[in-house]
Amino acid sequence: MPSVLLDGDAVPATGELPPSAHEGLGTRPFGFYVHVPFCVTRCGYCDFNTYTSSELGPGASRADYAETAIEEVRLARRVLGDADLPVRTVFFGGGTPTLLPAGDLVRILRAVDQEFGLAAGAEVTTEANPESVDPAYLEGLREGGFNRVSLGMQSAKEHVLTVLDRRHTPGRPAQAVQEAHEAGFTHVNLDLIYSTPGESDDDWRASLAAAIEAGPDHVSAYSLIVEEGTRLAARIRRGELPMPDDDVAADRYVIADTMLSEAGFSWYEVSNWATSEEARCRHNLLYWTGGDWWGVGPGAHGHVGGTRWWNVKHPAAYASRLSTGSSPGHAREVLSSGDRHVERLMLELRLDSGFPLAEIGPHARTAVARALGDGLLEPEPFRTGRAVLTLKGRLLADALVRDLT
Numbered sequence: 281m282p283s284v285l286l287d288g289d290a291v292p293a294t295g296e297l298p299p300s301a302h303e304g305l306g307t308r309p310f311g312f313y314v315h316v317p318f319c320v321t322r323c324g325y326c327d328f329n330t331y332t333s334s335e336l337g338p339g340a341s342r343a344d345y346a347e348t349a350i351e352e353v354r355l356a357r358r359v360l361g362d363a364d365l366p367v368r369t370v371f372f373g374g375g376t377p378t379l380l381p382a383g384d385l386v387r388i389l390r391a392v393d394q395e396f397g398l399a400a401g402a403e404v405t406t407e408a409n410p411e412s413v414d415p416a417y418l419e420g421l422r423e424g425g426f427n428r429v430s431l432g433m434q435s436a437k438e439h440v441l442t443v444l445d446r447r448h449t450p451g452r453p454a455q456a457v458q459e460a461h462e463a464g465f466t467h468v469n470l471d472l473i474y475s476t477p478g479e480s481d482d483d484w485r486a487s488l489a490a491a492i493e494a495g496p497d498h499v500s501a502y503s504l505i506v507e508e509g510t511r512l513a514a515r516i517r518r519g520e521l522p523m524p525d526d527d528v529a530a531d532r533y534v535i536a537d538t539m540l541s542e543a544g545f546s547w548y549e550v551s552n553w554a555t556s557e558e559a560r561c562r563h564n565l566l567y568w569t570g571g572d573w574w575g576v577g578p579g580a581h582g583h584v585g586g587t588r589w590w591n592v593k594h595p596a597a598y599a600s601r602l603s604t605g606s607s608p609g610h611a612r613e614v615l616s617s618g619d620r621h622v623e624r625l626m627l628e629l630r631l632d633s634g635f636p637l638a639e640i641g642p643h644a645r646t647a648v649a650r651a652l653g654d655g656l657l658e659p660e661p662f663r664t665g666r667a668v669l670t671l672k673g674r675l676l677a678d679a680l681v682r683d684l685t
Contacts, residue, residue, distance in 0.1 A: 291589055291609030295359045298614060301585035305360065308585075309566045311369035312356075312392050314349060315577030316377035316385075317595055318342055320412075324445035324511035325473075325504060329579030329593050330375040340595035346384035349576050350391040351602040356574045357395040359607075360584070366399035367392055369563035369573075372406040382417050386424030388576075393425075403428055403467075403562040410448045410456040418463035428561075429460050430469040430500075436490035437483045440476045443521065445511065454494035461495070467559055469498035474532040476504050477521040484532050485539065492543045497559035499545060500552050501536045503529040530675050537671060550630045550674045568627040570620075578608070586615045626681045634661055634668035640684055647683040656680055 319330045331340075370392055372385055385406060392398065405428040406421065418429070433453035435441050441450065453470060460468045470491045474484050491499055504524050506513050515521045537547060545553035549568065554560045566573060575582035578598040581590045589612030592598050601608040615623070621639075628635045640648055648667065651657050656673035669677060 288589070288611030288613045291607055291612050293606045295355055295607030295609055297359060297584060297587050300614065301587040302361075302363070303585055305363045305572070305585060306365055309368050309569075309571035310365045310396075311371070311563055311566045311571060311573040312353070312367055313563075313573055313575045313577075313580060313582075314370065314372045314377070314388055315374065315575065315580040316345070316372060316380060317375045317578050318345075318379045319374070319376050320379065321445065321447060322511075324443070324515070325507070326510065328375065331595060340599060342380060344599065345380060345595070346387050348599045348602055349388050352576045352608060353388070353391045353395055353574075355602070355607060356576075360574075365396050367396045367402055368399045368571075369403045369566055370398075370405070371563040374407055376409050376412050377406045378408040378412040378417065382420035382424065385421065385426070389425055398425075405430055405561070405563060407432065408456070410452040413456055413459070415459045415463060418460050418465065422464040427465065428467040428469070429465050430471060430498075430561075431456050431460075431496075433470045433487075433491060433494075434473045435476065435479070435483070436487040437479070440479045440483055440487075443476050443478055443512075444473065450490075454490065457494040457496055467498065468496040469500060469561065470494065470496045472499065472501040472536075473504050474501060474536065475524040475529040477516070477524065481531065481535065484535060488536060488539045492539065492545075497555040498553070498561065499540060501533075501540075502551050503533070533675060534671070537674075546632075547674070548632045550669070550677055565631075568631060570624055570627075586620055588613055588615060622685050625685060629667060629669065629681060629684075630674075630677055632668065634658075634666040637662070637665050637667055640667065644684045647680075651680055651683070 315329070317330050319332055322330065322332060370389060377385060389404060404426045406426055407430045409432050421429070431453050434444055434446050436450050438450050441448070457468050457470065472487055472491060506516060506524065512521070516523050540553045544555055546555075547553050548560050549564070552561065552564070572584045573582060574584070575591065577591065578595045579591055579593045581588065589609050591608040592601060592610045598608045625635055625640070637648065648657075651673070652659070652662055655670055656676060658668040658670055661668040669680075673680060
């Protein structure tokens with residue numbers, strides 16, 4: 281989760297949501313995001329809400345974290361009342377969730393199941409660093425109900441990992457994928473980052489080749505974003521490293537799409553490729569298609585029925601709120617119908633299913649026609665009423681969304 285808390289309205293101590301959030305509750309997919317804010321070290325490019333042991337300070341403990349998170353799951357049940365909300369997806373993110381014992385993650389998952397009930401076939405994912413799991417740990421997760429794991433590979437080249445301040449050894453992600461398969465995980469994702477300073481096209485090709493060879497059924501590839509306040513930003517500002525180049529990033533994206541497509545992966549969201557419909561990340565699809573979710577943990581964001589809120593950042597403040605029975609919510613906002621439409625357009629246009637042309641406002645029809653003429657939209661879906669991005673359109677997705685809103 282981003283480390284900067286936005287302004288918004290106060291969240292009641294009870295966590296109570298406005299009446300509008302309860303409208304249609306249960307008719308939309310519902311999931312849980314569980315933020316585990318712990319890391320061994322802070323990666324130089326990362327501005328997520330994470331803490332090393334030396335940064336935690338008094339009042340926060342890894343050992344107590346599972347029980348604290350479970351208290352928020354219970355709070356969610358009280359706030360959402362008796363609505364029938366079978367949980368379709370649970371995603372443990374971080375930080376590094378797998379710094380906690382596998383049993384702690386399983387306990388949190390069981391609390392979600394006890395309070396809400398997991399839907400049949402629910403997707404349960406955890407992120408993991410390749411060095412933070414081993415066969416026994418993965419077996420414990422699988423036996424506890426997890427069925428998907430997302431491993432942070434980032435690169436296969438040691439000098440690139442060094443710039444990113446990543447601590448795993450090249451080759452270890454492939455071993456972790458194999459161990460996950462042996463533990464019974466059918467669905468395994470590898471995360472990659474491209475356009476790191478010092479990375480060449482051949483370095484990027486080597487990373488993609490290594491990821492494909494490892495045998496995951498899902499790959500996520502993200503262009504490096506230099507966030508203010510990070511060590512990487514400071515190094516670039518001092519001239520130690522060059523700023524990533526947008527044209528280079530576009531070339532790397534095309535390389536990724538070509539190599540992954542040739543290996544049997546299909547894009548389904550601008551930064552995500554999967555080998556089948558079943559391999560797609562259903563939790564992220566819940567976000568991208570307007571579902572509801574409760575965000576558990578320090579700095580975690582939740583969204584129900586057009587109300588979005590975010591928790592206090594520091595683990596100690598988070599634990600203190602819940603220990604007194606209060607909501608850890610820091611602030612919230614109720615989205616207008618216009619805001620929700622813009623967000624829906626922004627997210628759904630990035631999907632391979634696209635966005636309905638009939639729901640794009642008349643003011644943007646000229647921009648739509650221009651996008652088609654410029655080769656940013658696929659002609660065949662356009663004829664049947666959908667705006668679906670071409671490869672060129674994916675490269676210019678953000679600019680196109682601005683034109684259409």
